[in-house]
Amino acid sequence: MSDERNNVLASRVTPAEEAARESRHEVLRELLGAYADRELPPETIAQIDAHLVGCAECRSALEVHDAVRTRLAAERPAAPSPALRARIAAAIDAVPAPVAIPQPAPRIVQHRSVVWLAVTGWVAAVVLAIVLAVQTPASNGRVGGARALAAPVAQVPLLGGIIDDYTRVSQSDLPGRARDLSAVRAAVSFPIEPLSAPDLRLLGAWTTDVRGEPAAVLAYRLRDHLVVQYLVAEDAFFRHPAVRSAVADRHLLTAADGARALVAWPGTSTGTVLVGDVPSQWLQTIWSSERPH
């Protein structure tokens, strides 16, 4: 047990606070490798610095990272034999030379560079368009694409309540852990399956109440941002006409509340609302990954 958790017991904090600290410990522990490699933003480094002061387990894990990294850095390169160098040179000589890029005079370089940049830019634009087309839910051959909610979020009680809950959750320690998923499943009447998408990892799960409706809440880490999935029963999800209108014909409901993005879609007997302080396209890509093609 870590120092932090010993101290927690000593100071008689509540079980909820203890669970929050444990949750934070599990999240930060996963970042220790990047912390050791100086690959994290300053604010995350500061969080880990503070956590390490009170967590002997993480300090120990960090020492393991440092020890392995230091030893591997001492590995020496191989010494290629003259025979290998000669073999490689001969093998290269034996194949046709690649098509060379002409080396023009400086003035022409500028001109051609502009042309080349234009061509490259055009190619990049086409490639980007193709990539976006592949990633955009509306264009991948499925029936529905994204459709904006035709009302302010606050005017739809379910969505307004979810935004309020998300705001509260995102400003404090997460109340649940990933291994609590089975308990959450047992607590609600509708099926729960965590989302699956590249870079998306489940951090925790718990239940809550959104404007009187029971909801399962699943928190994820997405590219080091928090996104939260709210699952509610289908009758609650379809209650408001603006929601029904937006998701009709297998469309994805999209909405924004300031910098906060929200997407929603119906499941077999549930409705999912996904919220995060991330670009809406990220959330749409998760939906796209979830939906059958």
Next chain:
Amino acid sequence: MVTASSDPSLDLRSRFEALVVPHLDRLLAFAIRRSDSVADAEDAVQEAFVRAWLGFADLRDDALARPWIYRILRTVLSDFREKHGRRQQLVFITRLEDAHDELIGGEHDALFSEVVARLDSEAIHRALRKIPEDFAAAVELHDIDGFKYAEIAEIVAVPIGTVMSRIARGRKLLAGAIMKERGAAAFEQPADALAERRASRGGAR
């Protein structure tokens, strides 16, 4: 030595020799760590250099030459593995993770740095072969070859978040593999010395 000339292919060859050939020693070491023999590794490196030369005109940014040639070598090694079968002696990941958890939760962690620092290259290579290739490659590209996470993401064609998790988990698995190979006896020492080390680290548990 090839000198500059009016022949564009010779200029290209000079550029190739300046940008790619200097990495031969590290590329060969990378290949040796994932081949059954030095001869196999040399074959893979030779093939990678030929492929790199054939595609060299496509390399637009000289600064990207090093990750670019590593990416080619990884493709070649993957092709070779498919052709000749796997070279790894994998250990169940859960066993390695258990060994790592035992390390940081037990009494051996204070000595781990010293034990790892004393390991010879052969022991390091054996441990690397016990963990899955994706994890080993990410760890090696960072810790041995000195690439940044963003460059590794380019080399192995995965998002940077995946690189981050592969390196973190790869080091844990490697530590577990070292623990299992060395055995608990290698980490034992008198209780007084252990207490002294813990005190110098700051923070009892």
